[in-house]
Amino acid sequence: MPERRTIARLGVQSGNAIAHDRGQRHDLRIWKRRAGPLLGSLSPKRRACIYGSMSSLTEFSLAEAIAVLTRTPATLNALLRGLPNIWVRGNEGKNTWSAFDIVGHLIVGERTDWMPRVRIILQNGEARPFDPFDRFAQLKESPDKPLEQLLDDFARLRRENLAALHALNLQHDDLARRGRHPALGVVTLSELLATWAVHDLTHVHQLARVMAHQYRDAVGPWSEYLGVLHCEGHSAP
Numbered sequence: 001m002p003e004r005r006t007i008a009r010l011g012v013q014s015g016n017a018i019a020h021d022r023g024q025r026h027d028l029r030i031w032k033r034r035a036g037p038l039l040g041s042l043s044p045k046r047r048a049c050i051y052g053s054m055s056s057l058t059e060f061s062l063a064e065a066i067a068v069l070t071r072t073p074a075t076l077n078a079l080l081r082g083l084p085n086i087w088v089r090g091n092e093g094k095n096t097w098s099a100f101d102i103v104g105h106l107i108v109g110e111r112t113d114w115m116p117r118v119r120i121i122l123q124n125g126e127a128r129p130f131d132p133f134d135r136f137a138q139l140k141e142s143p144d145k146p147l148e149q150l151l152d153d154f155a156r157l158r159r160e161n162l163a164a165l166h167a168l169n170l171q172h173d174d175l176a177r178r179g180r181h182p183a184l185g186v187v188t189l190s191e192l193l194a195t196w197a198v199h200d201l202t203h204v205h206q207l208a209r210v211m212a213h214q215y216r217d218a219v220g221p222w223s224e225y226l227g228v229l230h231c232e233g234h235s236a237p
């Protein structure tokens, strides 16, 4: 239920984000509207606490999100191109992803997820839910392609998508426009765009973890000190 999620997120973000005046007002408007029904049932003290948390939400900035989105293809290219197979094809065990699978997954996202969903929000709002994202589609797509080809495809698709995003000339008020996620319910355009950037970072994080896993035994007793070999809480797989 979206309201519950909203409150949980507010709790997590409380006190650790830098607030910017314009964004705060924008965020507050959205959050008050979305969390309203649930907030009404809380004690005044608890409500004040939640509104206090809201004011520390980080402002979404399209330019900042695009700065990350623009760099991810080059980041992956520098990290992965020409690497020995152990780093590219190694995974974390049965039904887990290799670096190759992760790049394939990012390509599917460029083709079927992010910009198509931006367009659905702008054209249909909440009336038409997004098409579900097939998180395993890349496993069915040409598993024999060289990684270099995938890196090139990803870079090209990202470039095209960012050009298309730029061409939409989104204004500040557009960012509050709402769509409907098939599982999460109502979401805003700014949340979708923020998620696009953080999804990149999730998989950069995952790449480091999957690669480190290949040397989990080779490091010997140092394993104890290497957090990447022991971290949890990632998106599956």
Ligand code: NI
Pocket: 105, 199, 203, 235
């Ligand atoms: Ni993903």
